[in-house]
């Protein structure tokens with residue numbers, strides 16, 4: 272899906288600058304860097320993730336073009352009008368979709384692109400337990416048309432939006448998490464905080480299986496006007 276989103280971006284060459292904000296350990300940054308030219312900076316607020324990011328970049332032999340740094344998505348130390356593309360998977364909803372896109376707009380060159388994923392309502396059916404789950408997680412779900420309108424309001428023309436298929440959640444996220452949860456429960460056997468945490472992770476999976484028709488992650492791509 273990262274590559275599908277990348278297929279809408281037509282402005283990159285060897286001199287391009289790309290920021291991947293909320294890069295985590297860099298899976299999508301590596302996919303991007305292997306499939307398009309330019310220099311990349313990954314930004315994440317968690318030092319441990321940035322350390323793993325930089326070691327993954329080394330293993331992928333991309334250190335000449337890709338660097339990771341600790342930073343805050345809403346306080347970027349970059350020059351205005353300097354990026355050709357800002358990428359962000361799985362973070363923007365927790366900071367505020369419109370507010371964050373508005374802030375990032377200043378760092379893009381005119382004609383530069385933004386590509387982000389955000390959980391969104393897919394139908395007019397809005398189960399209360401889903402709304403509550405995302406609000407409790409410090410986020411909020413909006414309809415695709417509302418997010419597109421927000422994007423346009425803060426200075427982007429709309430390029431594309433597409434929903435991530437179910438296997439991204441299941442094979443790419445929930446399934447690998449099962450082993451991590453098992454390891455946590457073994458390592459912290461009898462620890463109530465860990466048990467509650469794992470319970471809440473499993474609740475998220477149940478919720479998704481039950482309501483997946485009504486919400487999901489959507490990739491939004493826009494172009495700075």
Ligand SMILES: C[S@@+](CC[C@H](N)C(=O)[O-])C[C@H]1O[C@@H](n2cnc3c(N)ncnc32)[C@H](O)[C@@H]1O
Nearest residue numbers: 293294295315316317320342343344360361362
């Ligand atoms: C769900 S993870 C997604 C990681 C990666 N983009 C991916 O798709 O695998 C969200 C990431 O955003 C980072 N993050 C959250 N708030 C942030 C902020 N204000 N500034 C920078 N990074 C942030 C977290 O540390 C985490 O690595």
